[in-house]
Amino acid sequence: MHEVNWGIHVILYLFLAGLGAGAVVVSGSVLLRKGGFGSSRFAVARWGALIGPIPAMLGTFLLVFELGQPFRALNLFKVINLSPMSIGSWFLVLFIFFSLLYALTFLPRSAGPGDRLARMRRTLAWICVPSGIGVAIYTGILLGAMPARPFWNSPILAGLFLLSAVSSGVAVILLMGVFFRRKSTDPAVRDDYHNSAYLLTATDAIILGGELVIIFLFLLFAQLTIGDVRYAVAEILPGGQLAMPFWVLVVGFGVFIPFVIEIIEIRPRLLSGGVFRSRMAVEVVVPILILIGGFTLRYVVVIAGQISASAAL
Amino acid sequence: MNAKQRQLASRRGFMQKLVGGAAVTSAVVAVPALTTATSAAKEKKPRNKHYGMLIDTRKCIGCHSCSVACKAEFDVPLGFTRSWVEYTEKGNYPNVSRHFLPRLCNHCRHPQCVDVCPTGATYKRKQDGIVVVDTGLCIGCKYCIQACPYDARFLNPVTGFADKCDFCIHRVSKGLDPACVNSCVGGARIFGDISDPDSEISRQLATNPVTVLRPGKGTEPNVYYIAADHSSEHENKRGWYDVRVTTHRREKKRR
Numbered sequence: 001m002h003e004v005n006w007g008i009h010v011i012l013y014l015f016l017a018g019l020g021a022g023a024v025v026v027s028g029s030v031l032l033r034k035g036g037f038g039s040s041r042f043a044v045a046r047w048g049a050l051i052g053p054i055p056a057m058l059g060t061f062l063l064v065f066e067l068g069q070p071f072r073a074l075n076l077f078k079v080i081n082l083s084p085m086s087i088g089s090w091f092l093v094l095f096i097f098f099s100l101l102y103a104l105t106f107l108p109r110s111a112g113p114g115d116r117l118a119r120m121r122r123t124l125a126w127i128c129v130p131s132g133i134g135v136a137i138y139t140g141i142l143l144g145a146m147p148a149r150p151f152w153n154s155p156i157l158a159g160l161f162l163l164s165a166v167s168s169g170v171a172v173i174l175l176m177g178v179f180f181r182r183k184s185t186d187p188a189v190r191d192d193y194h195n196s197a198y199l200l201t202a203t204d205a206i207i208l209g210g211e212l213v214i215i216f217l218f219l220l221f222a223q224l225t226i227g228d229v230r231y232a233v234a235e236i237l238p239g240g241q242l243a244m245p246f247w248v249l250v251v252g253f254g255v256f257i258p259f260v261i262e263i264i265e266i267r268p269r270l271l272s273g274g275v276f277r278s279r280m281a282v283e284v285v286v287p288i289l290i291l292i293g294g295f296t297l298r299y300v301v302v303i304a305g306q307i308s309a310s311a312a313l
Numbered sequence: 314m315n316a317k318q319r320q321l322a323s324r325r326g327f328m329q330k331l332v333g334g335a336a337v338t339s340a341v342v343a344v345p346a347l348t349t350a351t352s353a354a355k356e357k358k359p360r361n362k363h364y365g366m367l368i369d370t371r372k373c374i375g376c377h378s379c380s381v382a383c384k385a386e387f388d389v390p391l392g393f394t395r396s397w398v399e400y401t402e403k404g405n406y407p408n409v410s411r412h413f414l415p416r417l418c419n420h421c422r423h424p425q426c427v428d429v430c431p432t433g434a435t436y437k438r439k440q441d442g443i444v445v446v447d448t449g450l451c452i453g454c455k456y457c458i459q460a461c462p463y464d465a466r467f468l469n470p471v472t473g474f475a476d477k478c479d480f481c482i483h484r485v486s487k488g489l490d491p492a493c494v495n496s497c498v499g500g501a502r503i504f505g506d507i508s509d510p511d512s513e514i515s516r517q518l519a520t521n522p523v524t525v526l527r528p529g530k531g532t533e534p535n536v537y538y539i540a541a542d543h544s545s546e547h548e549n550k551r552g553w554y555d556v557r558v559t560t561h562r563r564e565k566k567r568r
Contacts, residue, residue, distance in 0.1 A: 311547040
């Protein structure tokens with residue numbers, strides 16, 4: 001058995017940091033967006049901003065304590081070099097700092113579009129979106145940077161992690177909506193609610209579609225090559241040690257089923273101008289499936305990279 | 314370092330001073346007019362070395378004395394190895410063979426571990442090409458361990474820092490051979506400055522067919538082998554003959 005040097009702490013960090021960054025990126029881009037969906041955008045932005053920093057900080061905490069000597073982590077900030085981990089840690093610190101400030105602007109109960117914090121909120125969103133994308137994408141670059149690990153050594157992994165992060169961010173915002181906004185009796189709020197749910201569901205459908213494309217390309221090119229990469233990717237193909245979690249939990253439950261459900265849901269409004277009415281069962285099940293898929297994706301990738309190796313000496 | 318080594322080192326230092334002094338004296342005596350030339354020669358920096366190792370596996374008897382010497386030299390914690398010997402057994406009876414493959418850090422020309430280190434704790438020394446770990450900067454993130462195609466690194470459980478072979482930098486800087494070279498009963502290891510064309514290792518490299526491990530990774534190792542068997546257990550998939558690799562490490566499988 002190969003040594004697994006990066007275990008559950010790292011896997012959880014990759015998932016949680018992606019989730020937090022994804023939620024803030026969605027929040028920021030929805031806030032900055034012009035046109036359509038009226039005030040429903042603000043509610044989405046608010047929940048994304050409030051939830052985002054929490055998993056990001058929790059993941060970072062796990063990662064720092066995985067080192068065994070937490071204060072040594074400060075050495076990361078004595079230098080900046082071209083190591084993906086160095087650039088990633090600077091991004092992470094920037095992201096946590098500014099996403100906390102961004103979350104604070106949403107904290108007052110009176111927070112709403114056009115209040116006195118609006119300018120600052122927009123400025124912070126302009127910082128949070130790129131730094132959040134940085135955090136989400138660097139985790140894939142971090143793994144992809146090493147020829148010694150043929151399973152990870154693919155530029156497309158970073159894209160997969162980015163899409164998966166944004167998709168988990170959308171999922172967690174949808175879940176928050178179910179818990180905190182659905183019960184309102186005010187018809188205006190209810191309309192708003194369905195409007196924002198449509199925005200999120202449609203966005204998520206596009207992202208999940210992109211994930212399917214990337215997974216397809218990843219597998220296709222691994223199969224088209226010969227040598228190390230092909231042997232490594234056999235771990236997740238039928239007959240491999242990680243085939244079950246990959247195909248059932250990641251591809252099936254995590255991407256394909258949510259994608260199909262969301263397409264069915266948004267189809268009437270998207271194609272024939274019908275009315276979108278978000279259903280509670282869908283709103284709960286789809287995000288949970290996406291979150292399970294997002295975690296399992298990190299798990300499968302991190303483990304598969306470490307149990308596979310170069311064939312020839 | 315024991316008393317004998319210290320004595321040796323200081324004797325060597327004395328000899329160097331003696332020789333250096335003689336050289337300066339003769340230069341002053343011989344060419345008093347060419348003062349500009351001598352001052353230019355004085356300012357010239359010492360030439361950078363590039364240490365490397367050549368392992369003649371035909372002379373290796375698989376006795377592990379290199380591994381033991383290394384363990385003793387660095388007090389490497391139980392279960393971990395900076396230097397180790399792999400056995401490769403292959404064939405079907407009666408056509409069988411066993412080959413020994415001593416392993417250590419390759420001190421690559423393009424070390425991936427250095428590229429990925431986020432704090433600059435691991436770096437390749439300009440003056441002698443040795444890849445070292447600065448424990449004052451290492452955070453124990455294990456990124457370098459992931460990046461090494463040779464599995465030469467490990468997390469030292471006592472210190473919590475990344476650890477690996479450093480070509481016995483403390484011995485080499487005093488003019489001694491690394492512990493594994495010193496202890497090799499078959500004389501299978503030649504250590505020296507590859508950038509010096511007159512060194513023993515350079516002459517042997519120039520006159521023997523040599524290979525390095527995993528050349529396809531682009532790392533350009535500085536540990537060379539004569540007659541190394543590159544067979545791996547992966548070849549068992551073909552089903553023609555059996556290959557069994559015994560790593561003699563905690564990691565039972567070669568990475």
